[in-house]
Amino acid sequence: GESVGLHLPTLSVQEGDNSIINCAYSNSASDYFIWYKQESGKGPQFIIDIRSNMDKRQGQRVTVLLNKTVKHLSLQIAATQPGDSAVYFCAENSNAGGTSYGKLTFGQGTILTVHP
């Protein structure tokens, strides 16, 4: 079946470094992608999304890159801070026939640890 997965389960960085979290997807019909951050004891928090008609989208200190050719998604966090320590999930949705929006497929998550 279709799936979304992450290359690395853990990532450790020093405060101030840039972080890159990767995600691979297999559904060629995927056309909407989301990154979530989940801190301990909390639910997933929306960070940024991107549609398949874009290659790059920037937010505050975060950038999402989409490579549809190799079905790869990445989240870049600039000047990583200790408060960025969390689990990061990617999720995708496909518009198969225009009726499947609302059903997201989630990756397992990458644990980001930022050392002061």
Next chain:
Amino acid sequence: ETGVTQTPRHLVMGMTNKKSLKCEQHLGHNAMYWYKQSAKKPLELMFVYNFKEQTENNSVPSRFSPECPNSSHLFLHLHTLQPEDSALYLCASSQEVGGRVGQPQHFGDGTRLSIL
């Protein structure tokens, strides 16, 4: 504050008990979701409601019974649960299901459920 509130935050129950989880969203959304999050597993979609109508039951055992009285409230009624049902149960909402473009889902902080 995510706009999605779940109660209780923690619940311990025996296998013969009946309890309910509650979710309320203040985002004006029309779609609501229940997810199960177990350790080291991706988020598992359980149920989807769109404009109060159930649109998805992801092969969930009948000991879990959802209820959606209106677009702002969602319940998950629990009865005769098993130890393997211990997990974090997350509620989410989005603008609607089946729209023309993808939309993010916004999550509550979950109910941590422990079955004795």
